[in-house]
Amino acid sequence: MIRKTPRQLRQEKLFIPLTVNQEDIETAxxxxxxxxxxxxxxxxxxxxPLASFTGRLTEQYxxxxAEYCCLRVxxxxxRRELNKTGWFYVTEGRHGEQRKLKPEAMQYNDDYRKWQALSSKFGMTPGSVKNLKVVEPEEDDGFDAL
Incomplete structure (x- = not known):
């Protein structure tokens, strides 16, 4: 049996086909x-189902x-609301007219940072996929039977 290098194993993990089976759908x-x-x-x-297929969705996670899904919504x-109403408001002060970020925009930025952190933890960004631990299946070397 040809042993694969850790790099080869990681590359195989990066290119997971985007098809799931019935078991993954049921788990989800x-x-x-x-x-x-x-x-x-x-x-x-x-x-x-895709997270289950890749082994990233388990009962403990x-x-x-679910929080990832809530944050995404x-x-x-x-963002829809800010695109309609604008991201800034204008105030008049002693330094003249100033544009300030709306509180909703600040909330958007905060939620986006949280969502991005969860995305990384679940390996849902291209950069985070390569940082996930790849577990090689153990080979039976025959010494366990002794």
Whole structure:
């Protein structure tokens, strides 16, 4: 048997086909929290089977993944609102007219940072995939039977 280098194993992990099986879909449905609303549930339904397929969605991480979905919905909704109403407001002071970031925009930035951190933890960004630990299956060397 030809042993693969850690780099080869990591590269194989980077190019995972985007197809999931029925077991991954069932795992995602089983772990889906009942407190997600419709929009958050739609994000879960789209991404959780893939996270299960890649081994990143387990029972102990399902709450964190649910928070990922909640943050994604909040980011989308805040961004829609800011795109309609604008990201800044204008004030007049002793230094003249000043443009300031709306509180909603600051909340967007804060939520985006949280979402980005969770994205990295679940290996959902190109840069974070290569940092995930690759576990090689153990080979039976025959000494366990002795």
């Amino acid at each position: 449905e089983r772990l889906k929290p009942d407190w997600l609303d419709a929009e958050e549930g739609a994000i879960w339904d789209r991404l959780a 399902s709450e964190a993944f 909040r980011i989308i909704n805040i």
